[in-house]
Amino acid sequence: MKLYSSLPSPFGRKVKITSHITGLFDQLEVINIDSADPIAINNNPNPLKKIPTLELKSGQLIVDSTVICEYLIKLANRTDLLPECLRIESLTRIALADGITEAALLMVYEQRFRKQSQVNTDWLHRQNQKVLGGLGWFNNQLTEVSSSPTLDQIGLAVALGYLDFRFTGEWRSQFTDLAIWLTHFDQKVPSYQLTDPQTHP
Ligand SMILES: N[C@@H](CCC(=O)N[C@@H](CS)C(=O)NCC(=O)O)C(=O)O
16 A cells, blocks of 8 residues: 655654554555645645545555545454544544644645745634634543554644644643643654654654
8 A cells, every 4th residue: 555645744644653553554655745846746646636645556545634544444453443433523523633733734834835925914813723722622622542542532643743843832831731641642652753753754
């Protein structure tokens, strides 16, 4: 299976951690694509040119990190990562965690793809409110982490990791319970550090 991703991609990291936990990482051929490079992105078979993208040996494409993770979870028969009896609740938590990551990505893109004079500070503020809203929600809804985390916990950890990576961990002083939670995740899930773009570039 080919996984199109990039080293800093938080959604790619979500898939990589899931593949480690399900024991499928060695079956992935990871192909790094620099999303900022207009020539490199043409190598991505995803028509939307987003990463992560999974390409099966048959040529079938699987897109969107949650869909890819669910595919891996089913392939490895590890449905405890996305329990059927809690499916809607889990998918909601995953969507909220992904929403934090998406808003943070949009803030990064606003500053990467526009000239400084064109950066829309109202738009940045709007996205930052989403990040803060999501963090506030999770800060009051934390669940205990084990060495085999659920997919919503993986999604939350990569969202926080992305804020650490791109926004120097400013969130930590305001959301102290979440910061403690992430320390537990980091200690219990070795693939979190293995996929850290700051230490494994
Ligand atoms: N909902 C998608 C989001 C994927 C996404 O936005 N990926 C970013 C990189 S982390 C990307 O491909 N950005 C380049 C672009 O949007 O053109 C998922 O969960 O996979």
